[in-house]
Amino acid sequence: MLEKDIEKVLVNQQEIYDVVERLSVEVTKDYADKYPIVVGLLKGCMPFMSDFIKRLDFHIEVGFMDVSSYHGGTESTMDVKIEKDLDMPVKERHILIAEDIVDSGRTLQAVIGLLKTRGAKSVEVVTMLDKPEGRVIPYKPRYIGISIPKVFVVGYGLDYQERYRNLPYVGVLKPTIYS
Ligand code: IMP
Ligand code: MG
16 A cells, blocks of 8 residues: 555665665674664664664663754754653663664764763664765764665655655655655
């Protein structure tokens, strides 16, 4: 039923599977002895983080934050509002932020800054998708699944007006849906 709203599949289920597998291998190499906290940024991180952490065969903790960015304002870290904060201390801990997509970089700039202020030992990012052309704050995530062009995508956690997060792949919406 949702498929009829999709113009084009950008990342299919097999590609998602392969990418998550590769990311988990890369992260395992770097974090297996670090007991990190994997911090998911809600709500978009949900399908990716779920698939991703199941492939990590070492001790981690998980935490969540919900932040909303005010696009178009000034570019200070104050542009991002914490809707739900982490419920655990990060002092002296290695933090791996799990994101659905990095676009302008504002969200990550704010969250990374906050976690470092709180004394995190390290803060890195694993993101399923990256839109490097959208960057306003220069930032390159440590672990990137797939880089995509500057198009608006939905599915596998990503929404358009809170819908389509449950699509099992990443696609581009038909223009008729926006109008
Ligand atoms: P930014 O990097 O601060 O601009 O924000 C990234 C956030 O914007 C992501 O976590 C998504 O929630 C949202 N976002 C960016 N690009 C898209 C998209 O193509 N579709 C859906 N949400 C997006
Ligand atoms: Mg997000």
